[in-house]
Amino acid sequence: MLKGLLQRKLLFVTGKGGVGKTTLVAALGLLAARQGKRVLLCELDTDPSLRRIFSVPVIGFETARLADNLYACNLVAADCMRAFVGRVVPSRRIADAIVGNRIVGIFFESAPSVMEAVILDQIAERVTQEKPGYDLVIIDLPASGHAIKLLRVARSMAEMVSIGELAKRLREVDALFTDPARAGLVLVTLPEEMPVNETLELAANLKSAVKTAIVGVVCNGLRHLEVEAADTEAASAALGDASASGAPELLEALELARYWTEQEREQLARLRTELSIPLFDTPFVFSKASDRDLVDQVAARLLEQA
Amino acid sequence: MSELHISDSVLSEAKLLICVGTGGVGKTTTSAALALRAAALGRRTLVLTIDPAKRLANAMGLESLGNEARPVELGSLAARGGSLAAMMLDAQRTFDELIIRTAGVHAERILKNRIYRIMVDQFAGTQEYMSLERLYDLYERGGYDLIVLDTPPSKNTLDFFDAPRKTAGLFDEQVMRWFVPNSGSESGFFQKLFNPGAAVLKLLSTIGGDKFVAELGEFFEALRVVRAEFKVRGDRVHEILRDGRTHYVVVASPDPRRVDEACYVWDRLAGTRMQIWMMVLNRSHDQFGAAGAAALARPEVAASLGPERLAHVSRAYGALASLGLRDRAGIDLLMSKAGTTPVLTVPAKGRDIHTLEELLSMTDHLFGPLTST
Ligand SMILES: Nc1ncnc2c1ncn2[C@@H]1O[C@H](COP(=O)(O)OP(=O)(O)OP(=O)(O)O)[C@@H](O)[C@H]1O
Numbered sequence: 306m307l308k309g310l311l312q313r314k315l316l317f318v319t320g321k322g323g324v325g326k327t328t329l330v331a332a333l334g335l336l337a338a339r340q341g342k343r344v345l346l347c348e349l350d351t352d353p354s355l356r357r358i359f360s361v362p363v364i365g366f367e368t369a370r371l372a373d374n375l376y377a378c379n380l381v382a383a384d385c386m387r388a389f390v391g392r393v394v395p396s397r398r399i400a401d402a403i404v405g406n407r408i409v410g411i412f413f414e415s416a417p418s419v420m421e422a423v424i425l426d427q428i429a430e431r432v433t434q435e436k437p438g439y440d441l442v443i444i445d446l447p448a449s450g451h452a453i454k455l456l457r458v459a460r461s462m463a464e465m466v467s468i469g470e471l472a473k474r475l476r477e478v479d480a481l482f483t484d485p486a487r488a489g490l491v492l493v494t495l496p497e498e499m500p501v502n503e504t505l506e507l508a509a510n511l512k513s514a515v516k517t518a519i520v521g522v523v524c525n526g527l528r529h530l531e532v533e534a535a536d537t538e539a540a541s542a543a544l545g546d547a548s549a550s551g552a553p554e555l556l557e558a559l560e561l562a563r564y565w566t567e568q569e570r571e572q573l574a575r576l577r578t579e580l581s582i583p584l585f586d587t588p589f590v591f592s593k594a595s596d597r598d599l600v601d602q603v604a605a606r607l608l609e610q611a
Numbered sequence: 612m613s614e615l616h617i618s619d620s621v622l623s624e625a626k627l628l629i630c631v632g633t634g635g636v637g638k639t640t641t642s643a644a645l646a647l648r649a650a651a652l653g654r655r656t657l658v659l660t661i662d663p664a665k666r667l668a669n670a671m672g673l674e675s676l677g678n679e680a681r682p683v684e685l686g687s688l689a690a691r692g693g694s695l696a697a698m699m700l701d702a703q704r705t706f707d708e709l710i711i712r713t714a715g716v717h718a719e720r721i722l723k724n725r726i727y728r729i730m731v732d733q734f735a736g737t738q739e740y741m742s743l744e745r746l747y748d749l750y751e752r753g754g755y756d757l758i759v760l761d762t763p764p765s766k767n768t769l770d771f772f773d774a775p776r777k778t779a780g781l782f783d784e785q786v787m788r789w790f791v792p793n794s795g796s797e798s799g800f801f802q803k804l805f806n807p808g809a810a811v812l813k814l815l816s817t818i819g820g821d822k823f824v825a826e827l828g829e830f831f832e833a834l835r836v837v838r839a840e841f842k843v844r845g846d847r848v849h850e851i852l853r854d855g856r857t858h859y860v861v862v863a864s865p866d867p868r869r870v871d872e873a874c875y876v877w878d879r880l881a882g883t884r885m886q887i888w889m890m891v892l893n894r895s896h897d898q899f900g901a902a903g904a905a906a907l908a909r910p911e912v913a914a915s916l917g918p919e920r921l922a923h924v925s926r927a928y929g930a931l932a933s934l935g936l937r938d939r940a941g942i943d944l945l946m947s948k949a950g951t952t953p954v955l956t957v958p959a960k961g962r963d964i965h966t967l968e969e970l971l972s973m974t975d976h977l978f979g980p981l982t983s984t
């Protein structure tokens with residue numbers, strides 16, 4: 306299953322805020338790099354998440370090295386704009402003057418989709434570049450709502466702009482993103498009702514709006530406490546007086562653990578039956594030495610599902 | 612430890628409460644719970660939410676939420692004369708309605724412009740801007756004593772406060788002049804020479820073709836019509852956000868790994884005229900500590916559970932106690948950040964909110980139970 310994910314050239318990772326997108330991006334990147342692929346992780350203005358995990362001083366527009374075979378960059382709209390204009394306008398000085406102008410800045414910031422389009426342009430650039438080529442580029446997309454918007458830009462702008470450099474570029478970008486052999490989307494979620502609802506909705510919306518193939522779903526943060534009603538009942542009987550010292554905390558904790566157990570089962574089953582997409586699960590890491598340690602533990606579990 | 616309870620008097624006095632925080636921390640539920648408490652205290656309250664869980668609507672006795680206010684059946688909670696209405700933001704419709712109201716005869720042309728349609732659909736700040744736009748009308752003439760505003764799950768909350776400024780960029784006079792030559796004063800020779808617009812237009816037509824530029828021109832010209840109205844509203848919203856009767860509730864996670872996010876939101880508000888009422892740390896495990904483990908260690912408890920079940924239950928409690936330890940560290944960090952502003956926790960619960968009573972009970976953790984008078 307994992308092989309199917311890592312054999313593509315371009316992977317997008319998205320999901321609700323805080324579900325573990327960056328953790329998964331790092332884990333998938335490490336696994337691919339260990340297989341000998343040259344891998345580039347791309348953040349979209351989310352610095353310092355990867356920087357913190359890999360303890361490197363800077364990750365910017367220029368590529369930084371994280372580990373053997375593993376590299377990262379952080380794409381910010383203004384830099385992408387500069388790079389794009391630089392390719393269209395031959396003179397570096399004129400390009401800088403245009404991009405550096407305050408009023409032009411206001412225009413590009415407020416004109417719909419321009420910023421998104423140049424970010425997509427830069428992503429495609431990194432995937433296709435040859436100087437140091439990459440076997441795999443993994444994009445840490447923003448939280449789901451913004452991700453759909455971003456991915457749709459290529460298509461909707463292409464409808465509007467039919468000739469010129471941008472049109473040509475948008476068609477290339479769209480062709481790359483919608484080619485299931487080259488590009489795929491990984492959805493990250495949690496074993497809880499709301500995130501799973503959102504994932505199912507997202508999967509449906511993506512199918513109709515984006516056309517990038519969803520190649521994997523990762524349910525992150527399984528607690529695996531396996532506490533059943535029989536356990537909470539036995540504990541309650543054993544404690545006798547439910548208001549004795551420590552008893553309320555203990556019973557509340559077991560109730561919570563039982564609820565998690567039930568949710569984990571139920572939500573994994575929903576993901577499995579409602580989506581026909583390879584499903585991975587990764588554990589909640591209660592204790593870890595560092596963020597990097599967390600990523601290693603998540604990666605280890607992914608590898609078991611290879 | 613965080614403070615146990617604070618007074619709910621702000622709920623009786625405020626005109627606007629704004630819940631801010633990063634995604635997935637429970638802002639929407641917190642907004643609804645605070646609004647319900649205010650209604651139970653006797654105020655005519657509206658909660659304006661973004662993207663509510665279906666279950667939250669159901670807990671309020673509603674099938675779903677829509678772009679207009681729906682009354683919530685309060686039953687005995689209405690004893691003090693309060694009421695609660697709930698409403699969900701539909702950014703796209705709000706934007707269209709605003710254009711229809713302000714653009715008069717030009718409305719149809721704006722609504723049809725393809726660039727306008729793409730902007731409404733995709734412009735990153737639209738949702739933020741429209742929630743403020745919606746707020747303006749409801750605040751000025753909605754007839755509510757209190758509005759509780761849930762904010763969109765931005766990548767960072769900054770987007771929310773920046774939305775008016777960012778959208779105002781659309782109406783920058785100089786930018787408009789590039790596309791609409793007679794929209795400003797006659798431009799002189801030097802202005803023509805150094806007009807960045809000429810370079811940008813040339814660039815844009817190289818990039819996108821002449822048709823794209825023509826359509827952009829139409830878009831900016833159309834927006835020029837609604838500009839004055841946008842400006843007035845934008846300025847007024849700016850004031851409302853800083854009014855003495857507007858209070859902010861920072862909703863965050865006690866997880867120390869997410870403390871940075873909360874601090875970021877905090878720093879954005881602190882030192883402005885925007886008053887922070889309290890910080891709510893939701894889904895906390897700080898209650899799980901040594902006492903629970905000691906209860907398990909009692910000989911009669913251990914004997915009654917038997918070795919196998921004891922080991923299993925101990926492992927589960929140990930896991931939760933480690934989260935407790937982790938959350939207490941986060942709470943300490945956030946308390947030192949918050950200084951004299953109250954920091955309160957709402958415990959993680961092993962069940963969902965299904966009823967109004969359960970929603971209201973969330974506020975008991977903040978203010979203590981509602982006293983009946
Ligand atoms: N399996 C896990 N076990 C324990 N903690 C985890 C796990 N996965 C992620 N976390 C923690 O949860 C937090 C959020 O994870 P991460 O930054 O990967 O999420 P994200 O989806 O990228 O968030 P954002 O939407 O803010 O970019 C981090 O502090 C991370 O250490």
Ligand SMILES: [Mg+2]
Binds near residue numbers: 327351354445
């Ligand atoms: Mg991230």
